[in-house]
Amino acid sequence: MKTTPSKKPKRLSQKQIAADLGVSQTLVSMVLNGRADGIAKSSFERIWNYALVNGYSPRGMKMDAVLSNSLTMGMATVGYILRAPLRLANKSNFFSHVHQGLHDCLTEHGAKTVFLGSEDILCDKDYAQFAKTRIHMRGLVIMGEVGEDVVRRLSDVFPKVVYAAARLPGVCHSVVANDADASEKLVDHLIELGHQRFAWLGGSPGTMRHNVRHQSVIAALKRRNLTLECLEDDKTGGADRREGYDCAEALLKHTKNKPPTAWICFNGLMARGAVNCLLKHGYEVGKDISLAALDYTRMRDSEWPSITSSGSTPEEIGRVAGDLIYDETEVSYFQDIVIPAQLFEGESTGRCPRS
Numbered sequence: 231m232k233t234t235p236s237k238k239p240k241r242l243s244q245k246q247i248a249a250d251l252g253v254s255q256t257l258v259s260m261v262l263n264g265r266a267d268g269i270a271k272s273s274f275e276r277i278w279n280y281a282l283v284n285g286y287s288p289r290g291m292k293m294d295a296v297l298s299n300s301l302t303m304g305m306a307t308v309g310y311i312l313r314a315p316l317r318l319a320n321k322s323n324f325f326s327h328v329h330q331g332l333h334d335c336l337t338e339h340g341a342k343t344v345f346l347g348s349e350d351i352l353c354d355k356d357y358a359q360f361a362k363t364r365i366h367m368r369g370l371v372i373m374g375e376v377g378e379d380v381v382r383r384l385s386d387v388f389p390k391v392v393y394a395a396a397r398l399p400g401v402c403h404s405v406v407a408n409d410a411d412a413s414e415k416l417v418d419h420l421i422e423l424g425h426q427r428f429a430w431l432g433g434s435p436g437t438m439r440h441n442v443r444h445q446s447v448i449a450a451l452k453r454r455n456l457t458l459e460c461l462e463d464d465k466t467g468g469a470d471r472r473e474g475y476d477c478a479e480a481l482l483k484h485t486k487n488k489p490p491t492a493w494i495c496f497n498g499l500m501a502r503g504a505v506n507c508l509l510k511h512g513y514e515v516g517k518d519i520s521l522a523a524l525d526y527t528r529m530r531d532s533e534w535p536s537i538t539s540s541g542s543t544p545e546e547i548g549r550v551a552g553d554l555i556y557d558e559t560e561v562s563y564f565q566d567i568v569i570p571a572q573l574f575e576g577e578s579t580g581r582c583p584r585s
Contacts, residue, residue, distance in 0.1 A: 247281060274361075306341040307367050308332070308555055309360075311384065313374030313396075314350035323499055323527050324544050325373045328394055331548025332371060339556050341368065349376040360387045369555040371548075372396070375438050392551040395544075396438055397566055405550045405567045407542035409439075409524060412571035413446035416494060416522050416540040419573060421454060424582035425492035425520060430461040431477040431504055433469025433496035440496060443524050447494055459490045469496055474503025482511060491582050493521045498529025501537045505578065520579035526572060536576030542569035 244262060248255040253273065261269060261277040310332070316322055321329065333343055344367075347356060369390035372381060378398060385391045385402045397404035420428070430447060434440045440463075451457055462481045464473030474495060482489055495501040501523035505515050513519050515535055523530070526541035546569050554565060 242281075247277065251277065251280060253277070274364075306339075307344055308336055308341055308369055308371060308552070309344045309346040309367050309388070310371040310373055311346055311352075311376070311380075312348045313372075313376045314348055316374065317348055318345060322374075323529055324395070324497065324525070327527050327544035328373055328548040328551075331543075331545035331550075332394075332552045333548070334545070335549040335552030335556075339552075341556075343371075346370070349374075349380055352380065357383060357387065360384075364388050371551045371555070372402075390555055392554045394547055394551050399566065400564065403551075403554050403565045403567075405547050405554070405569065407544075407547065408568045408571045409442045409541070410446045410449070412524050412526075412540040412542065412573075413443070413450040413494075415571055415573040416524065416538075417447065417450040417454065419538065419540075419575065420492045420494075420520060420522065420579065421456075423492075423520065423579060426456060426582070427459050427490035427492065428456065429481055429490040429493045430458050431474060431481070431493060431495045431500055432461065432463040433473055433500050434467045435463040435465075436467075443496060447524075460485060464500070470499045471503035471506070474500030475507045476503075478504035478507035482507070489519060491519055492579075493519060495521065495523045495525075498523045498525035498527050498537055498539060501525070501539075501578070502529060502533065505535065505537075516578050516580040518583060520582070522579055526574065530574050530576060535578045536574075538576040538579040539574045540571055542571050 244258045245255050248258045251258075257269070257273065258277055261274050262281060310329070312318075312321065312325065316325065329343070336342060346360070364387055367388065369392065370384060370388040371392050371394055372384065373394045375396040381391070381393065381398050381401055391402040393402050393404040395406060397406055417428075428447075428451060430444060432440055432444055448458060460481055462477040462484075464477055466473060477500065478493075481493075493504065495504055501521055504521055508515050508519055508521070515521055520538070522538040522540070524541055525537075525539050526543050527539075530537045530539040550567055550569065554567070
C-alpha cells in the first residue's frame, strides 16, 4: 500500500507576520533584525512575541532555542548598568548596597540580576544586542548618574527603566536618596553638640549627587543663620579614602591648624580617609574635631571610630527599584520616589571643644 508522505509545515514568513498583525513587512523586518531606534516599544514586543510563539525561524537562527530561553528566563531577569568608571570589580561601597537591595527584592519574585556593562564601555554593538535580547528581560536598573544620551537610548530599548540614585524627569522612573533631609538631620545633630564652625569635604564634583548634597548642607546651615567656613572638593572624582585624606590635608593647611570644629564629608569612604589624616596630625576625632558623613552604608560602623552618618538606606533604594520593575500597574507617568533619611550617631562626633 502506497503512503502519502506528510507535508512539511510551511515556514512562517515575515510577510505573513505582517499580515496577521496588520503592520508593514518593513517594520517586521526591522524588528526581527534587532533594530529598536524609532520603533515603539509596544510594537517591538508585539512582533517579537508573535514571532516566537508561532515558531518563526529565520535562516541561520535556531528560534526554538530562543523560545526556550524566553520561556525559562522570560520575566525573571532584570539587567543593570553601572555608571562610569565603575566595574564589577569596583562597584563602589554605595552601589554594592543598592545591588544587594535589588537582589533581595528580585529573589522574592524568583528573578535575578544580569550585569550588562558600564556606561563608558557601551558601544553600538551592545545596544544592538540589547534590542535583540530585551524580550527576555523584565526591565533595567541604571545605577548612578550617567550621560543623558545613555539614559534616553536605554529607555528606548528596554520595556521599563529605573534610575537609581539619579533622575531624569520625563524619561524613566527614578529612586533617589533624601539628601536634603539627611543634611537637616546632620546639621541639627552637630549644632546640638555646640558646633558653629563648619567645613565641607566634597567628592565627585560636578555630578548631580555632589551638587545636591553640597547645596543641601549650605541650605540647612543658612536656615540656622550659619555658613560653611571652609570647603575642599576632591579633584579626581574618586570620592574614596584617598580623596578624603587629601581634602583633609588641604583643609588643615589652608586653615593653618585652626580648622572648623565640625566637618561634613560627601560620603563614608571620604570620612574614613579624613579620619586617618586627622589622627596622623594628632587630632582626637570626636573631641578636637567632629566629623560626619552624608552616607548610610557599612562604612559608618565597619571600623573605629564609628562615623556619625545621615542618609537614605541604599539597600532600600535597590529594593524599591525592584518593586518598580515588577509593578504591574499600567500608568502613563513616571514615578520619582524619594527614600527617607536616617541618622546614625557614631563616635566621630562629640561636644564642641571650648576655645
